[in-house]
Amino acid sequence: MSPLFCPWESATFLFVSSNVPLLINYSHFIAIFSALAVSLLIFVNNPKALLSRLFVFFAVLFSVWALLDVALWATNDPAVVMFAWSLQVLLEPLVYAIAFFLVYIYFHGNQPPLRYQLIVTGALLPLILLLPTTLNLEALQLSSCESIEGPIAKYYTYFLNLLFTCMILAVSFRNIPLMQERKRSATYFSIGLVTFLLSFTSGNIISSFTDEWTLSQYGLFGMPLFAALIAYSVVRFNAFRAQIAGAQVIVAVLWALVCSLLFVDTEIATPITLITLGFTSIAGFLLIRSVRQEFQQRQEIEALAQKLQRANKRLKQLDQMKSEFVSIASHQLRSPLTSIRGYTSMLLEGTYGKVSPKAQEVLQHIADSSRFMALSVEDYLNVSRIQSGNMKYEYSDFNLKDLTESVVDELRPQGIKKGILLTFKSDLNGRGIVNADIGKTKQVIQNIIDNSMKYTPKGSVDVRVRDDKKTKKVFVEVTDTGIGMSEETLHSVFDKFERAHNANEVNVTGTGLGLFVARTMAQAMKGDLYATSEGEGRGSTFTIELPLAM
Amino acid sequence: MEEKYSNTLLWTVFILILLSITATYYKMVVVRDFVVIDDLDEVTEVEE
The missing domain is CATH 3.30.565.10 (Histidine kinase-like ATPase, C-terminal domain)
Structure with a gap:
């Protein structure tokens, strides 16, 4: 017996079909583009970092999810619907789990400890094992070409999403000793991620219970927003060490949004334009603000650099003057001292006649003191020579x-x-x-x-x-x-x-x-x-x- | 030591996920073993 098909034309290349509303193409491909663009730029900037690699994995999983969603709209083959739907059920909590790993690594700099990994994998295990069973997807309704979800797809996945969201929030709001700027950047990152995950799932949850699947597509607009927040976090706080990349991402996403307007049907042009306008306003505001801050900082740094240059010049002059002073003063002291020592020695030796024992005692004091003074002057002169680099060795x-x-x-x-x-x-x-x-x-x-x-x-x-x-x-x-x-x-x-x-x-x-x-x-x-x-x-x-x- | 366990755990889950996807593909696409609720007035039959 020939297999049954849904009552519309079949899709070309799995994704292309007149059955796919333009809004779906708009929301999904923009989201995929944003996710891959951000992850690739972050990866290229620091390919060795665990965070960069995991971020690419996160973006790829999300993109696969979004592509499967387009395929679900396009296909009329129940087998493709059942398989793609099953994969989506698996991918959604996986995206959440990876988001948790991302936030943990962002805050702590290393992988979560084994106990956290056991919680995550243990929670995912029933879903993985029961994926091909009717506990996940019960059947397919031919008239709407939609799967009828079992308890795993309908309840367990949402429990998992909630669990991982709670874990993300717990990591984000725990008191971790981070630098002020880094902390703010990490907070932006986790807020962006949670916003995206919530918008990603909320549409699905509502659709899952109301059977109105057109709503789920709006959830994906969270992705460009998340990409913009990540990019902003990069621009503002130099997270991921890819400052310029962040600005590039904002501009690229804006470009893609505006370009996509060219392909939009006039009937849905107004909501699409409104969404684009909203996003453009937010991204533009963030970009301009960060550029202004950058400019102000540069001006401050330039002023400081000039001050430092002047201070440094003055310090060098003072140092030179000090060395010259010590050198001149020491030389000036040395010559009279030589005379004092010479004459004292001659007086003690009786060159100028006999000296009384009392006077001899005094002269001896003068001789000792002048000797000490000569040694001190020699020490000062040596230190002066050492510091000015003028000590010569033969x-x-x-x-x-x-x-x-x-x-x-x-x-x-x-x-x-x-x-x-x-x-x-x-x-x-x-x-x-x-x-x-x-x-x-x-x-x-x-x-x-x-x-x-x-x-x-x-x-x-x-x-x-x-x-x-x-x-x-x-x-x-x-x-x-x-x-x-x-x-x-x-x-x-x-x-x-x-x-x-x-x-x-x-x-x-x-x-x-x-x-x-x-x-x-x-x-x-x-x-x-x-x-x-x-x-x-x-x-x-x-x-x-x-x-x-x- | 913990890193070793962690790697083993993550690889195990990864392999389980691949096996599960393969099984789902086999069940849904290869043998088409699922219930179809035919609620159409006219059943659309398409010749392969």
């Missing part, structure tokens, strides 16, 4: 062991005067040749030994020079029995103007620049300077490290 090969030994010999009288035993030992015989600036290296060694002696009220300062053939480095280790350092001090002792907090216990004067200068010099010569200590009151070890000459 490299040559020399024996570090011999240099260290000579420095120790120079400083030994000072140690004896203070009652400190200054010792030197090294097992390097002729080895320990380094390539560095000899003057600067001497300054570093002097600085470290001097520093150790300053902070050692009694006991000894031991200087040892050794090498390590594996790392091809030479080390000068200065170990004292002084006040030691806490863990905290060890971290900051090489910073500018930093001194150990227990430094005052030994009544030492200093600028807090010596170690900073020494470390900067050592590092500039491809070496290093570091300190270790077992704690306060337990002495310290300073190690200068320089690479062996090749």
Whole structure:
């Protein structure tokens, strides 16, 4: 027996038939176009993101649903109607489920936890398993060419839609720590999605119970609206990192809407024009507002950039002036100091006749103070040179062991005067040749030994020079029995103007620049300077490290 | 571990959906096993 067909002409290419009202073509193809355009632009902008890929899947499922709907209007074959109708029943809750995943990922940045996935898949399972049965679609009515829905299609799918909508709302309104702008963008996204889902389903629900299926087509106008909201969210908040794409989508949807008017029958031209006008007004308003905001922001940024440029120029000038001032002031101070030190030394040596013991004591004070002042000025000058990048290094090969030994010999009288035993030992015989600036290296060694002696009220300062053939480095280790350092001090002792907090216990004067200068010099010569200590009151070890000459 | 279970779950559901669609296609389109309520005054018979 030949199969029965519905009483109208058959469709060409499944979708084309005079039985399809123009409004159906208008609403469905615009919706498909909007969904695919938005998803493709988002995907092209960030193809690797899970959200982008899922969004494409969402748009494709929705588009298949809409195409099946057109096919349902066009066909007169009951078999096609039953199959397409069944698929639609399955696709609708699937679109909802994916919408839930989308919102979850948008808010949290990752997939929902397993328990949520179990709820979603568990709820979908009866629908999937009973899809081909009469519990889904009972029969087909030939006069209207419509399926008679069973409990699954009529009630269970709507329960699923409600469940997934509740889950979407729960995710959207939970207090998630997001940035203000991102939060607003995510809220726009979920409001857009829920609006679309509600408009998508509300028509179907009404039609399902009233059997008036022409109403369902209006639901699809939610899709262009949703696309516009997504696009707005993109333009306004740079969601999906596709700002320009968002504006393109708005314009593309507007273009499609206006173009479609050309193909509309005069009878339904008025409602179609009204719908298009409404959409154009909303999209146009959103677009203009975002462009205006963008323009205002750009103006503000430009003004700020100019201010910053001026401030930066002024800061550079001030910095230059400061460096020049320090340099000039230090030089000016150095020359008179040299005279003071020279004449004091000559007076102490008796070049200008015998000096009384009382006056000698005073002269000694002047000599010590001027020496400290000269060292301080040298430190300031060095810091100034380092900061302005004018510190020059003259490299040559020399024996570090011999240099260290000579420095120790120079400083030994000072140690004896203070009652400190200054010792030197090294097992390097002729080895320990380094390539560095000899003057600067001497300054570093002097600085470290001097520093150790300053902070050692009694006991000894031991200087040892050794090498390590594996790392091809030479080390000068200065170990004292002084006040030691806490863990905290060890971290900051090489910073500018930093001194150990227990430094005052030994009544030492200093600028807090010596170690900073020494470390900067050592590092500039491809070496290093570091300190270790077992704690306060337990002495310290300073190690200068320089690479062996090749 | 949770990701592994999650992937297995999603793939299972995906395969079930494909099987269900195939079964529906077979039932509705291939064997046309569904009730048609013929409420037309005249039955339109179209020759294949």
